[in-house]
Amino acid sequence: MFDTALNANDLIFLAKGAGMTLVVTAISVFFGTVLGIVFGVFRYQVGPWWAAPLTFVLDVFRSIPLLIQLVLANAFVTTVLGIRISGFTVACGVLSLYTAAYCAEIVRGGIESVPLTLRRAARSLGLSWRQDMTNIVMPLATRVALPSWIGLALGVMKDSALVYIVQVVELLKSTQILITRLQEPLFLLMVCGAFYFLISFPIARFGGYLEKRWSHD
Amino acid sequence: MIEIQNVRKSFGSLEVLKGIDLTVAKGEVLTIIGGSGSGKSTLLTCINGLEPIDSGKILVDGTEVHAKATDLNKLRQKIGIVFQQWNAFPHLTVLENVMLAPRKVLGIPKARAEEIAVKQLTHVGLADKLGVYPTRMSGGQQQRMAIARALAMSPDYMLFDEVTSALDPQLVGEVLDTLRMLASEGMTMICVTHEMKFAREVSDRVAFFHKGVMAEIAPPAELFGAPKDPELQKFLAATH
Numbered sequence: 001m002f003d004t005a006l007n008a009n010d011l012i013f014l015a016k017g018a019g020m021t022l023v024v025t026a027i028s029v030f031f032g033t034v035l036g037i038v039f040g041v042f043r044y045q046v047g048p049w050w051a052a053p054l055t056f057v058l059d060v061f062r063s064i065p066l067l068i069q070l071v072l073a074n075a076f077v078t079t080v081l082g083i084r085i086s087g088f089t090v091a092c093g094v095l096s097l098y099t100a101a102y103c104a105e106i107v108r109g110g111i112e113s114v115p116l117t118l119r120r121a122a123r124s125l126g127l128s129w130r131q132d133m134t135n136i137v138m139p140l141a142t143r144v145a146l147p148s149w150i151g152l153a154l155g156v157m158k159d160s161a162l163v164y165i166v167q168v169v170e171l172l173k174s175t176q177i178l179i180t181r182l183q184e185p186l187f188l189l190m191v192c193g194a195f196y197f198l199i200s201f202p203i204a205r206f207g208g209y210l211e212k213r214w215s216h217d
Numbered sequence: 218m219i220e221i222q223n224v225r226k227s228f229g230s231l232e233v234l235k236g237i238d239l240t241v242a243k244g245e246v247l248t249i250i251g252g253s254g255s256g257k258s259t260l261l262t263c264i265n266g267l268e269p270i271d272s273g274k275i276l277v278d279g280t281e282v283h284a285k286a287t288d289l290n291k292l293r294q295k296i297g298i299v300f301q302q303w304n305a306f307p308h309l310t311v312l313e314n315v316m317l318a319p320r321k322v323l324g325i326p327k328a329r330a331e332e333i334a335v336k337q338l339t340h341v342g343l344a345d346k347l348g349v350y351p352t353r354m355s356g357g358q359q360q361r362m363a364i365a366r367a368l369a370m371s372p373d374y375m376l377f378d379e380v381t382s383a384l385d386p387q388l389v390g391e392v393l394d395t396l397r398m399l400a401s402e403g404m405t406m407i408c409v410t411h412e413m414k415f416a417r418e419v420s421d422r423v424a425f426f427h428k429g430v431m432a433e434i435a436p437p438a439e440l441f442g443a444p445k446d447p448e449l450q451k452f453l454a455a456t457h
Contacts, residue, residue, distance in 0.1 A: 121304035121363075124265055125318035125370060126293040135321060139308045214308075 006187075010178055017174025018195045024088070024170060025157040025199075028095035032156070033149070035096065036103020041133075043104060044111045061101035067162050069094050074166045087166035095163065099156050106148045110141030143214050150207035154200050171195055218242055219264060219374060219407070224273035226259060233259050235429040236273070241407060243373075246400045248408045248416040251426035252452060257409045258301075260426075261376045264407070265289075265296040277374070294322060297367030298376040301383050303359040305351030311338065312347040315366045323370070330369075337365040341395050357388030361395055368399075375399065377408040413456055417441055425449045 039058065043051040061069070073094045077083050114137050122132040164173035175192040179185045219241040226234040233256040241247050249257040262268040264275055266282045266289045275282040280292060306314050315334035319325045325333070338344055341361040351359050360380055367375060377396065381389040393415050400406060400419040410416055416423050417437045424434040425446065433446040444450045 115304075117300065117302050118304050118306065120267060121300065122306070123290075124267060124293055124296075124298045125366065126290050126322040127318060128290050131321050135317060136306055143308070 006178075006182060006184070010182070011191075013178065014171070014174050014191060014195060017169060017171040018199065020169060020174075021157065021160055021171040021196075022199055024091055024095065024160045024163060024168065025153070027092045028099050028160070029153045029156055031092070031096040032099025033103050035100035037107050039100060039104035040107025040111065044108050058101040058104055061097050066094070066098055066159050067165060069098065070162060070165050087163070087168050090166050091160075091163035091168050095156060095160060098159070099152065102152050103149070106145045106152065107141070109148070110145035111137055113144040114140045143211075146207060146210060150204060153203060157199060157203075158196065218276075218278060219405075220274075220276040221260070221264070222274040222276070224260070224263065224275060225271045226256075226263060226268065227271055233429050234263070234270070237429075237431055239424065239431060239434070241374075241405065243405050244403050245421045246404075246406045246408070246419050247422050247424060248410055248420040249424045249426055250410065250413070250416055250452070254428075255426035256429040257426045258378050261298065261378050261407065261409055264376060265293050265298055267298075290322070294370050295373040296376060297370060297372035297374065298378065299360070299363050299367055299380050301379040303351075303356065303363040303380075303383075305359045305362060307350065307352055310348050310350055311343060311354070311362050314351060314362060315369045318366070319369050333369050334365070337369045338362070340368070340398075341365045342391070355388060356384045357391045360384065360388075360392050364392075364395055364399075374405045374407070377406065377410070379409050379411065381410070381412060411456075413441070413453075425452065427452070 039054060074090045077085060077090060119132055122136045160170060161172040163170060171192060175188050179188050221237050221239040224234050224237045237260060251257050263270050270283055280287055312334055315337060316330045319330040319333055341364055343361055351362060381392050397419055420437045422434055423437050423440045425432050427448045433440060433449050444453055
């Protein structure tokens, strides 16, 4: 016989789902950002012509719905390549590239926002390209790019709900499992939403804090 | 010594430098005057290798600036340049702006770099602005900070590219005073300027550029007192 009341174990089950959402998001945002910086700097540095192939690939990742990417990537890796890897790995891989595709644009926009005259001044003081990049461009570009990057991170967290398609049980999937048993969709979705909010809110606030701290200039 | 030998440079089909020959000795103050588009600012950015040249040679203490083997980052350590736009790094305080290059480029320890920066900032009259962010200062103060920033690298040469052109008239004086001070201390300087009175006062020689050609060069008394070039005569009549 089914037990149809929400109990402590169910909440732990949801919290585990939330933990999975957090882990997938953290891994994807981390690798996506690192890759995004590499791609963004590369695109800025070599110009639109030489970056065209990369731009095309990134555009593909940005234009195809994530759900389709997950299904196709999973099928490609497991069936075509015959590699046995977990749905979790596929999810993190696809979501990282998806994040990188957006992040590259944010990075490029940030770099472009740094006035060329400022960079000329830095170089004229004897700073090398790399020193100019790390001491002048990066701090200034980060200030410009941060709000978009926070938005991206929060977006990726919510989009990570789609990884259930490759058998990863994250927050939304956990909720659906409970809904099937408890038949209380509205209440459970509210709890689920509250979990999402609990994860997002600190990230958004942290962004707001950084913006405020940097606002002196 | 800076030796400029038959330097030519074009931007697209526009030839901005049409074979410039010029030598600036150690300790000399040279000012360059001329209308806009005469190529004078371009010449400055060529001297420290920020702009490539099409032909000719620029030698700084015997090192060819545009030779492939030249380490420009190293060469630029002895050529300071200050631009029309003061280009303060907005995320760094005044002190950090000045300390940056000595620390990163020369590898000077923090405490010593700070000493150097404080000394240079005091020199240009900004000792009370060390912890301030540059955007909180006037244009004249920011420009003096830019001068201190360049001086902190202990350059042998200083290039000034219309450093007062973007300033409000009441702020021009404080920056020119700073330049006068440097000139009196024996700094080798090339100043591109529109300030005729300043040019007349501080220069050892004044060069007049017109349409990419150095039309006349002479000590200030001679150049302003008895200009030979007809274009220079016109230019001086218009600016007086």
